[in-house]
Amino acid sequence: MATEIERKFLVRGEGWRQAAPLEIRQGYLNRDKQRTVRVRITGARAYLTVKGMPKGLARPEFEYEIPLADAEQMLSLCEGPLLEKRRHVVNHAGTTWEVDEFLGENAGLIVAEVELEDERQSFERPDWLHTEVTDDPRYLNSNLSMHPYARW
Amino acid sequence: MATEIERKFLVRGEGWRQAAPLEIRQGYLNRDKQRTVRVRITGARAYLTVKGMPKGLARPEFEYEIPLADAEQMLSLCEGPLLEKRRHVVNHAGTTWEVDEFLGENAGLIVAEVELEDERQSFERPDWLHTEVTDDPRYLNSNLSMHPYARW
Numbered sequence: 001m002a003t004e005i006e007r008k009f010l011v012r013g014e015g016w017r018q019a020a021p022l023e024i025r026q027g028y029l030n031r032d033k034q035r036t037v038r039v040r041i042t043g044a045r046a047y048l049t050v051k052g053m054p055k056g057l058a059r060p061e062f063e064y065e066i067p068l069a070d071a072e073q074m075l076s077l078c079e080g081p082l083l084e085k086r087r088h089v090v091n092h093a094g095t096t097w098e099v100d101e102f103l104g105e106n107a108g109l110i111v112a113e114v115e116l117e118d119e120r121q122s123f124e125r126p127d128w129l130h131t132e133v134t135d136d137p138r139y140l141n142s143n144l145s146m147h148p149y150a151r152w
Numbered sequence: 153m154a155t156e157i158e159r160k161f162l163v164r165g166e167g168w169r170q171a172a173p174l175e176i177r178q179g180y181l182n183r184d185k186q187r188t189v190r191v192r193i194t195g196a197r198a199y200l201t202v203k204g205m206p207k208g209l210a211r212p213e214f215e216y217e218i219p220l221a222d223a224e225q226m227l228s229l230c231e232g233p234l235l236e237k238r239r240h241v242v243n244h245a246g247t248t249w250e251v252d253e254f255l256g257e258n259a260g261l262i263v264a265e266v267e268l269e270d271e272r273q274s275f276e277r278p279d280w281l282h283t284e285v286t287d288d289p290r291y292l293n294s295n296l297s298m299h300p301y302a303r304w
Contacts, residue, residue, distance in 0.1 A: 001225050029189050029202060030182040035229040037181050037189045037202075048200065048216065050181060050189075052229045060229075062222050064200065070214050073153050077187045077204045077212075 004051070004061040005116045008134045015128035016099040016112060021086035024100075027078025031142040038142070039074045042087075046071030057119045057134065081105070083145045093124040105148035111139060156203070156213040157268045160286045167280035168251040168264060173238035176252075179230025183294040190294070191226045194239070198223030209271045209286060233257070235297045245276040257300030263291060 022042050029037040038049045046068045052060035066074075075082060083106070088099040095114055102109040111133070114123060133139045138147065174194050181189040190201045198220045204212035227234060235258070240251040247266055254261040263285070266275060285291045290299065 001222055029187050032231075035181050035231070048202070050200070050226055050229065060225065062218070062226060064216055064218060066214070066216060070153055073212065074202060074214060077202065079184075079187070 002061050002063070004059045005057045005119055006059075006113050006134070007057065007116065007132065008139055009112045009114075009132050010130040011099060011110050011112050011128050012130045013128045015126065016088055016090050016097070016110075017101075018088040018090065021088045021101065024085050024087055025075065025082055026141070027075045027082045028080070028142055028145065029074070029078055031079060031146065033137075036142045039071050039078060041068065041071050041075070044068060048074075057116070080146045081148075083141055090126070092126040095123045097126065102144070102149065105150045106144050107150070109144075109149040154213050154215070156211045157209045157271055158211075158265050158286070159209060159268065159284060160291055161264045161284050162282040163251060163262050163264050163280050164282045165280045167278065168240055168242050168249070168262075169253075170240040170242065173240045173253065176237050176239055177227065177234055178293070179227045179234045180232070180294055180297065181226070181230055183231060183298065185289075188294045191223050191230060193220065193223050193227070196220060200226075209268070232298045233300075235293055242278070244278040247275045249278065254296070254301065257302045258296050259302070261296075261301040 024040060024042050026038055026040040029039060034053050036051045040047045040049065046066050047063055048066045049061065049063040084103040086101045090097040090099055097112050097114055099110060099112045112129060137143055176192060176194050178190055178192040181191060186205050188203045192199045192201065198218050199215055200218045201213065201215040236255040238253045242249040242251055249264050249266055251262060251264045264281060289295055
């Protein structure tokens with residue numbers, strides 16, 4: 001198991017945009033807060049990921065790479081609409097940011113995430129970073145497919 | 153993906169009993185009919201298994217072996233009580249039967265399963281085989297932990 005510690009922000013401007021983002025499609029086999037089970041296809045690779053209940057910024061996470069063909073079929077078993085997004089991976093002052101540009105019913109939403117070693121770790125803020133939304137459950141990907149940004 | 157085609161029976165007598173059954177502990181990260189996600193520990197091995205909606209006797213199934221330590225932690229994320237059983241693997245006239253002797257709140261329930269290549273495949277019935285329960289959803293393992301045999 002890994003423990004995922006991350007902080008999440010809205011962005012402004014275009015400074016985060018990369019030329020060749022990763023295309024991500026994902027769905028949920030469970031979207032309860034206590035346990036999410038996610039199927040994700042990123043380019044030619046696929047993953048099955050179990051996450052537990054968030055405790056503060058930390059969240060238990062178990063991720064397994066699975067065959068792409070399995071994931072394609074498993075996406076059809078998922079609850080509700082799939083989530084599609086383009087991930088821009090940005091290095092800024094030694095920190096890696098994942099900036100997700102959502103598509104479909106979540107178009108217009110752009111969220112930057114940073115994964116930390118521990119909850120108090122400091123990092124340099126890029127100038128395109130805007131409001132922090134770490135604690136707002138609306139921004140959980142497991143909520144965005146059922147309650148997309150277009151309907152907020 | 154594999155497609156699981158199986159038939160399920162109650163048993164009578166003791167002819168199915170083996171000296172060294174496998175100890176199985178399992179729980180569910182999702183127990184919807186449309187998609188179950190099971191965490192299973194069998195001896196020193198562990199598996200994460202996704203199953204789709206049954207269609208007749210057939211059911212899509214995706215199974216991945218995972219580290220035992222991950223499974224131990226994931227069992228604590230599962231919904232409802234865990235299911236415990238002893239699995240007796242019995243060979244009869246070229247067919248392999250899995251006879252599950254349930255424990256805990258399902259004690260007293262013993263179910264034999266045979267996995268088939270196709271839905272019309274015939275097999276020789278061992279004399280300890282009793283009523284078929286393939287189509288009875290109460291016997292789905294995903295239902296037995298929430299609605300155990302002791303409370304039927």
